[in-house]
Amino acid sequence: METDKIKTLEEFKDFASYHFKVLKPAKDKEGESIREIRFYGYTDMTCLGVNLIRMCLNIIYSDELDNREIYIGSVLELALQLIPSAEIEVLDEIYRMLNKQKEDK
Numbered sequence: 001m002e003t004d005k006i007k008t009l010e011e012f013k014d015f016a017s018y019h020f021k022v023l024k025p026a027k028d029k030e031g032e033s034i035r036e037i038r039f040y041g042y043t044d045m046t047c048l049g050v051n052l053i054r055m056c057l058n059i060i061y062s063d064e065l066d067n068r069e070i071y072i073g074s075v076l077e078l079a080l081q082l083i084p085s086a087e088i089e090v091l092d093e094i095y096r097m098l099n100k101q102k103e104d105k
Contacts, residue, residue, distance in 0.1 A: 024036075042084055045084065046083065048082055049078075049079040049080075052075050052076070052082070053076065053079045055075065056079075059072060060072065
């Protein structure tokens with residue numbers, strides 16, 4: 001459907017729904033949307049988070065703090081979302097189990 005042929009609100013909704021596919025409404029919080037990011041695994045995801053944090057630190061510690069084009073807070077919020085907090089509890093449990101095995105020997 002070409003945009004010059006849109007005459008009604010329903011035609012516009014059909015047109016828009018075909019094009020707006022990147023964000024999906026969050027089911028648990030009204031007004032928020034979800035964007036899927038694909039990774040090759042936890043290592044890939046965590047490395048991206050670490051790199052985002054390093055980028056922010058480089059900007060903060062550089063002499064060029066006048067560069068206001070990057071909002072560091074939003075980059076750090078994204079990096080926080082990439083840290084697999086729930087899975088870290090599993091790593092702690094595995095670590096405790098391995099240390100207990102070493103102590104038992």
